[in-house]
Amino acid sequence: MSQIPQKEREGERPGRRERYYAGARAALPFALATGVLGVSFGVLAGSLGWGAFAAIASSAIICSGSAQFAVAAVLGSGGGPVAAIVAAVLLNARFGPMGVAVGPYLKGGPLRRALEGQAVIDASWALASRGGGRFDREFMIGATVPQVVAWIGGTALGVLGGDFVGDPERLGLDAIFPAFFLVLLIEELRGGRSATMVALIAAVLALLLVPFAPPGVPVIAACAAALLGLRRTT
Amino acid sequence: MTMLWLTILAVALANAAIKASGPVLVGGRELPPRAGSVISLLAPALLAALVVTETFGDDGTLILDEKAIGVGVAAVALLLRAPVLVAVFLAALTAALVRALG
Numbered sequence: 001m002s003q004i005p006q007k008e009r010e011g012e013r014p015g016r017r018e019r020y021y022a023g024a025r026a027a028l029p030f031a032l033a034t035g036v037l038g039v040s041f042g043v044l045a046g047s048l049g050w051g052a053f054a055a056i057a058s059s060a061i062i063c064s065g066s067a068q069f070a071v072a073a074v075l076g077s078g079g080g081p082v083a084a085i086v087a088a089v090l091l092n093a094r095f096g097p098m099g100v101a102v103g104p105y106l107k108g109g110p111l112r113r114a115l116e117g118q119a120v121i122d123a124s125w126a127l128a129s130r131g132g133g134r135f136d137r138e139f140m141i142g143a144t145v146p147q148v149v150a151w152i153g154g155t156a157l158g159v160l161g162g163d164f165v166g167d168p169e170r171l172g173l174d175a176i177f178p179a180f181f182l183v184l185l186i187e188e189l190r191g192g193r194s195a196t197m198v199a200l201i202a203a204v205l206a207l208l209l210v211p212f213a214p215p216g217v218p219v220i221a222a223c224a225a226a227l228l229g230l231r232r233t234t
Numbered sequence: 235m236t237m238l239w240l241t242i243l244a245v246a247l248a249n250a251a252i253k254a255s256g257p258v259l260v261g262g263r264e265l266p267p268r269a270g271s272v273i274s275l276l277a278p279a280l281l282a283a284l285v286v287t288e289t290f291g292d293d294g295t296l297i298l299d300e301k302a303i304g305v306g307v308a309a310v311a312l313l314l315r316a317p318v319l320v321a322v323f324l325a326a327l328t329a330a331l332v333r334a335l336g
Contacts, residue, residue, distance in 0.1 A: 029319060054238055058245075058246075061243075061246040063249075067249055068245075071242070071245055085241060085244050085245055085248065088245045096252050097276050098256065098276075098280060099252075099253055100256035100276065101276040103256050103259065104260055104265070106257045106261075110261055113254075113261045114253075114254035114258050117257035117258070118250060120253050132274055133270070133271075169301075169329075169333065170330065170333060171326065172325070172329030172330030172333070175300075175304035175308075175329040177284075177288055178285050178289040178305045179308035179321060180318075181285045183308075183312060183321060186312055195275065195278040198275045198279050199282035201279075203285070206286050207286050207296065210287060210294065211295060215291075215293070218291070219283040219284060219287055222283035223279050223283075225275070229273075229274065230272060
């Protein structure tokens with residue numbers, strides 16, 4: 001614990017504990033949306049005969065909506081485990097570059113960094129982005145907690161309690177995440193011309209690849225746009 | 235059933251390994267300035283790709299549907315300096331309304 005008395009820390013930037021809480025608070029609207037998606041995942045898994053334990057366990061240990069929906073879709077349409085695993089890995093490969101971006105702000109040795117990297121989920125990573133490549137570690141970890149709780153709780157409700165939500169699309173919930181990423185993209189673009197250029201190239205690359213590449217690949221390939229940073233800065 | 239459990243475990247392990255790879259690779263070392271500038275541009279690249287694929291991508295095809303209208307309304311709201319949560323809420327509300335009317 002810090003030896004600095006509370007008085008002396010006042011007036012400085014918010015303390016670490018405050019930033020964990022601030023992250024958790026900022027994530028609450030997304031936790032709500034995640035909870036509803038969790039319910040629909042639970043209903044889907046239940047309808048595929050997964051059983052409550054497998055559905056809830058998958059949400060607890062995989063903890064990724066995109067990977068789990070992909071696994072359910074592949075297995076549900078008669079695909080084998082290998083196809084399901086490949087689909088999930090392709091979809092979640094974006095956590096590779098996201099982890100690289102946030103990596104310099106995590107703490108400790110390799111094992112601890114590997115553990116802290118597990119807190120990277122889309123909304124938390126994006127919420128913790130401070131522009132210009134900077135990230136707020138405590139804010140990100142704080143933001144992940146309510147979303148994980150909502151995801152697992154939603155799955156349990158869906159698989160045990162049945163379908164009381166209905167189609168999340170009917171509520172327009174599918175528009176929440178792209179709109180939210182747009183908010184953060186606009187923040188990033190304030191970072192200057194090169195950020196804008198990179199974003200444009202990435203968007204075009206991703207759109208061009210959607211009809212040809214497996215789901216998940218366009219987002220990874222679009223990261224190549226960041227190589228623009230190799231240009232000698234003048 | 236065993237197949238389902240094996241799949242779940244394999245995906246969980248693969249997911250954890252992917253998430254661990256970035257932080258372990260760039261752990262604690264000083265990066266050369268150019269690598270640093272590439273990494274700092276990953277955020278706008280990833281965000282732009284996520285926006286367009288989540289808005290227009292649907293199982294390997296490009297579509298223009300109610301969701302895109304919702305995201306468009308959010309974009310206009312943001313340009314008019316609406317608060318973030320209002321813009322995100324408007325996106326969902328618009329998509330839901332257009333679907334209900336359509």
